[in-house]
Amino acid sequence: MPDHLIQTFDFYMKKTAFLNKTKMKYLSFFAICALGVLLILTLFIFKPKYAVAQDYPVQGFDISHHQGSIDWSKISPQKYQFVYIKATEGGDYKDDRFQDYWLEARERGMRVGAYHFYRLCKDGASQAQNFIETVPIKNNSLAPVIDLEYDANCINQYTKEQLLKQIQIMHDRLQQHYGKAPIFYTSKIFYNMVLTGNFQKTPIWIREYKDSPNLKDKRPWTIWQYSNTGKIQGIEKAVDLNRYAGSEQDWKQYLKSIGLE
DSSP states (O other), X not given: OOHHHHHHHHHHHHHXXXXXXXXXXXXXXXXXXHHHHHHHHHHHHHXXXXXXXXXXXXXXXXXXXXXXXXXXGGSOTXXXXXXXXXXXXXXXXXXXXXXXXXXXXXHTTOOEEEEEEXXXXXXXXXXXXXXXXXXXXXXXXXXXXXXXXXXXTTTTSSOHHHHHHHHHHHHHHHHHHHSSOOEEEEEHHHIIIIITTSOTTSOEEEEOSSSOOOOTTOOOOSEEEEEEEEEETTEEEEEEEEEESSOHHHHHHHHHHTTOO
């Protein structure tokens, strides 16, 4: 074959190889892009729906002496449909702001309830008595709340069975005294360690700031504390914010179930 034909043939082959490589690169690029778009669409369409606070219209907040002075005249009972106030802790501690908050919030026309911080080292009877001595019986008050949280210093004071028994004692005494079934406020850690499978009829108020409030065992929650850095006009310091698990109509039904509507 003449040299010039050989050179022409080599040039053609090299050009063809170059074009094929270029074509493959573009095809690979477009294939990767197509896969990326498909993945994004899949995640968008089939991603799990996590609860967000704005999904629940009934708002509330909870407070203790840490909030200091409160100008209740600036807080709307229409916007915040419930408030829980810390009353007691353990067997003898009484929050020194409770009585003032309790009276002022009620005068403002708010739905008011009281909560007790349960000390795992103390027996249920003495803690129930502390709460009963502090929180008056009011037919239009919300159900009492027992705040159950993990406490490394006390968690081994009782066995799990003994701890559940002591919690049961306090639960039953508050229900008998106030005529309303108590609510358990708790974290997912404490719930999973102690409460799972127990107190099945007790409403759960779950604390969860970063994730969905839904529990692993699919048990429904009643109140969700979704933030501890809330801002409310009339309260200078940060406030815990909460949402009720349901619609306005569900809230009215709940109030009716505890004798408030």
